Amino acid sequence: xxxxxxxxxxxxxxxxxxxxxxxxxxxxxxxxxxxxxxxxxxxxxxxxxxxxxxxxxxxxxxxxxxxxxxxxxxxxxxxxxxxxxxxxxxxxxxxxxxxxxxxxxxxxxxxxxxxxxxxxxxxxxxxxxxxxxxxxxxxxxxxxxxxxxxxxxxxxxxxxxxxxxxxxxxxxxxxxxxxxxxxxxxxxxxxxxxxxxxxxxxxxxxxxxxxxxxxxxxxxxxxxxxxxxxxxxxxxxxxxxxxxxxxxxxxxxxxxxxxxxxxxxxxxxxxxxxxxxxxxxxxxxxxxxxxxxxxxxxxxxxxxxxxxxxxxxxxxxxxxxxxxxxxxxxxxxxxxxxxxxxxxxxxxxxxxxxxxxxxxxxxxxxxxxxxxxxxxxxxxxxxxxxxxxxxxxxxxxxxxxxxxxxxxxxxxxxxxxxxxxxxxxxxxxxxxxxxxxxxxxxxxxxxxxxxxxxxxxxxxxxxxxxxxxxxxxxxxxxxxxxxxxxxxxxxxxxxxxxxxxxxxxxxxxxxxxxxxxxxxxxxxxxxxxxxxxxxxxxxxxxxxxxxxxxxxxxxxxxxxxxxxxxxxxxxxxxxxxxxxxxxxxxxxxxxxxxxxxxxxxxxxxxxxxxxxxxxxxxxxxxxxxxxxxxxxxxxxxxxxxxxxxxxxxxxxxxxxxxxxxxxxxxxxxxxxxxxxxxxxxxxxxxxxxxxxxxxxxxxxxxxxxxxxxxxxxxxxxxxxxxxxxxxxxxxxxxxxxxxxxxxx
Numbered sequence: 001x002x003x004x005x006x007x008x009x010x011x012x013x014x015x016x017x018x019x020x021x022x023x024x025x026x027x028x029x030x031x032x033x034x035x036x037x038x039x040x041x042x043x044x045x046x047x048x049x050x051x052x053x054x055x056x057x058x059x060x061x062x063x064x065x066x067x068x069x070x071x072x073x074x075x076x077x078x079x080x081x082x083x084x085x086x087x088x089x090x091x092x093x094x095x096x097x098x099x100x101x102x103x104x105x106x107x108x109x110x111x112x113x114x115x116x117x118x119x120x121x122x123x124x125x126x127x128x129x130x131x132x133x134x135x136x137x138x139x140x141x142x143x144x145x146x147x148x149x150x151x152x153x154x155x156x157x158x159x160x161x162x163x164x165x166x167x168x169x170x171x172x173x174x175x176x177x178x179x180x181x182x183x184x185x186x187x188x189x190x191x192x193x194x195x196x197x198x199x200x201x202x203x204x205x206x207x208x209x210x211x212x213x214x215x216x217x218x219x220x221x222x223x224x225x226x227x228x229x230x231x232x233x234x235x236x237x238x239x240x241x242x243x244x245x246x247x248x249x250x251x252x253x254x255x256x257x258x259x260x261x262x263x264x265x266x267x268x269x270x271x272x273x274x275x276x277x278x279x280x281x282x283x284x285x286x287x288x289x290x291x292x293x294x295x296x297x298x299x300x301x302x303x304x305x306x307x308x309x310x311x312x313x314x315x316x317x318x319x320x321x322x323x324x325x326x327x328x329x330x331x332x333x334x335x336x337x338x339x340x341x342x343x344x345x346x347x348x349x350x351x352x353x354x355x356x357x358x359x360x361x362x363x364x365x366x367x368x369x370x371x372x373x374x375x376x377x378x379x380x381x382x383x384x385x386x387x388x389x390x391x392x393x394x395x396x397x398x399x400x401x402x403x404x405x406x407x408x409x410x411x412x413x414x415x416x417x418x419x420x421x422x423x424x425x426x427x428x429x430x431x432x433x434x435x436x437x438x439x440x441x442x443x444x445x446x447x448x449x450x451x452x453x454x455x456x457x458x459x460x461x462x463x464x465x466x467x468x469x470x471x472x473x474x475x476x477x478x479x480x481x482x483x484x485x486x487x488x489x490x491x492x493x494x495x496x497x498x499x500x501x502x503x504x505x506x507x508x509x510x511x512x513x514x515x516x517x518x519x520x521x522x523x524x525x526x527x528x529x530x531x532x533x534x535x536x537x538x539x540x541x542x543x544x545x546x547x548x549x550x551x552x553x554x555x556x557x558x559x560x561x562x563x564x565x566x567x568x569x570x571x572x573x574x575x576x577x578x579x580x581x582x583x584x585x586x587x588x589x590x591x592x593x594x595x596x597x598x599x600x601x602x603x604x605x606x607x608x609x610x611x612x613x614x615x616x617x618x619x620x621x622x623x624x625x626x627x628x629x630x631x632x633x634x635x636x637x638x639x640x641x642x643x644x645x646x647x648x649x650x651x652x653x654x655x656x657x658x659x660x661x662x663x664x665x666x667x668x669x670x671x672x673x674x675x676x677x678x679x680x681x682x683x684x685x686x687x688x689x690x691x692x693x694x695x696x697x698x699x700x701x702x703x704x705x706x707x708x709x710x711x712x713x714x715x716x717x718x719x720x721x722x723x724x725x726x727x728x729x730x731x732x733x734x735x736x737x738x739x740x741x742x743x744x
Contacts, residue, residue, distance in 0.1 A: 034083030159205030300326035469508025481606035504545030624651035659685025
């Protein structure tokens with residue numbers, strides 16, 4: 001009794017009465033329940049049942065009764081209510097006391113306060129539940145890396161159940177992606193008792209790889225020794241996939257934006273530039289300098305108000321609009337731009353940015369003007385022809401009458417007046433003759449002509465009359481085909497072109513006349529709308545003079561258009577040349593750059609001889625053997641027909657629209673590309689710069705440069721470079737390719 005009284009818990013003995021009245025309690029009862037001994041064992045004592053928490057009372061009493069009835073001890077965990085009304089968790093162990101005849105005499109037992117332990121148990125259970133329900137995978141291993149516990153997220157991440165994972169080493173997940181050094185650094189860190197954080201590529205149960213961000217924390221005992229590791233794993237696979245998709249998307253946009261010939265600009269709602277792709281460089285210069293600048297400042301002053309209005313309407317309506325306007329380049333050139341806008345909206349649906357895709361259509365407009373000029377000249381020709389015929393009818397009787405009157409007049413003064421009238425009438429008749437030539441109203445007699453003879457006559461005239469500061473070069477073989485032509489008219493064509501060349505070289509220069517036989521095929525006609533397939537003699541007149549400004553080159557064949565001083569030209573010279581060539585079934589090309597001279601190419605249909613026909617049947621352009629050729633030209637039509645022709649003749653082809661694309665393609669496929677067909681005049685990066693860049697990648701790269709104007713002599717003299725004059729035939733292109741590929 002004395003021993004039980006000193007126990008820290010609650011030792012008790014109850015009578016076997018309905019109230020289970022206490023007849024003995026230990027001293028620990030006071031501390032546990034808060035009641036005094038008298039309150040627990042007096043006649044009005046607190047009964048055993050009254051100490052039990054109401055919510056647990058029935059459960060405890062039932063368990064006690066069942067134990068007593070079966071004469072077995074009991075152990076129960078439950079809550080009691082203290083004198084102060086607070087709750088405490090207790091653990092009770094008790095038994096019944098029976099008489100010799102088996103009757104229940106009393107109930108005794110021991111109750112221990114487990115409130116603190118119960119709190120810790122509940123806390124551990126709560127923590128365990130939290131770990132089990134955590135979204136991140138959690139693994140606990142021993143010091144050797146053997147798995148002792150995993151949560152549900154681990155199974156979801158790896159596919160391994162707890163039964164499959166526990167007892168296995170963490171190398172169960174090893175993917176083989178990381179090298180030994182990576183894992184050594186990890187283990188060195190955690191074995192030293194430090195936390196390791198990093199990314200790991202592991203392998204799931206199904207064999208698929210995944211990426212996780214892992215934190216490994218060492219667990220230490222009271223002596224500071226590492227006993228376990230807790231690894232928290234966050235699945236990065238989807239994030240990595242999203243990041244990679246975003247990176248690819250950004251890379252694709254960058255590649256497209258940086259290599260597309262179209263100009264792309266992103267503007268804020270004030271019209272300030274946020275981004276310009278490299279295509280703007282050829283017109284506006286360094287795109288980095290453009291960031292933050294007003295996008296309207298380079299718009300031609302006469303078009304600026306219109307474009308600003310279109311921009312405001314785009315922001316207001318949220319719908320992109322198409323417009324055409326003039327842009328002033330960094331060099332002061334005026335370029336015609338065609339643009340289409342679009343908007344980017346924020347989360348609230350408001351316009352935050354405007355994206356404008358533009359294209360330089362200056363060359364396209366020139367082609368349209370060329371077509372319109374041809375139509376206009378035909379219309380003017382018909383009108384001029386009708387007027388000229390009527391004027392001839394007016395002048396004819398005047399000139400005939402003058403002859404008769406002159407025979408009858410004896411007065412010297414009157415005779416002198418008649419001479420003046422006759423001279424001016426003749427001058428008018430000559431002018432009408434030129435108009436008729438222009439309008440094709442005057443047809444000469446076409447006979448077989450060897451144009452070399454005409455060139456010889458022109459050569460004599462030039463040497464006798466042109467300034468000595470102009471040197472003449474002739475390159476005309478004697479085996480030129482005959483052309484059906486009017487000798488006088490063809491002579492006039494060459495004379496007009498040579499005189500224009502002389503006037504373009506006031507300080508002297510080089511005048512070159514060359515001629516050659518040429519056969520024009522379908523490819524050539526796709527590059528020159530006026531050409532027709534057949535055999536021709538090509539005559540070229542080139543000079544090293546001042547060149548023709550680009551803004552007027554489309555007008556030089558217009559009748560009465562001249563850049564010469566008043567009284568020094570009628571403006572009918574080139575229009576007459578054009579008309580004569582057209583009347584002979586031929587066509588002309590002109591190439592010119594200011595400061596680099598001008599080239600006029602005249603193509604006259606030739607009479608195909610039986611020998612020509614036989615040679616044509618025997619000739620077969622050399623085919624390729626699967627060699628890969630890079631074709632670079634900013635004209636889509638030229639790229640397309642060149643690619644079709646080459647592929648039809650046994651070559652493989654990749655194409656680029658400008659120098660930037662060409663360099664990128666060559667860098668990717670330098671081992672396979674045998675030859676580069678390079679246009680010289682292109683936006684973004686011209687042919688000269690592209691050739692230099694490619695030669696840095698591969699000094700032995702081979703090129704055929706294509707241009708209407710002769711390129712710099714230095715370029716042609718370089719190794720592995722040939723020249724192909726635009727426009728060219730399939731035969732000449734294939735022969736040139738064959739020659740450069742076979743002379744390695």
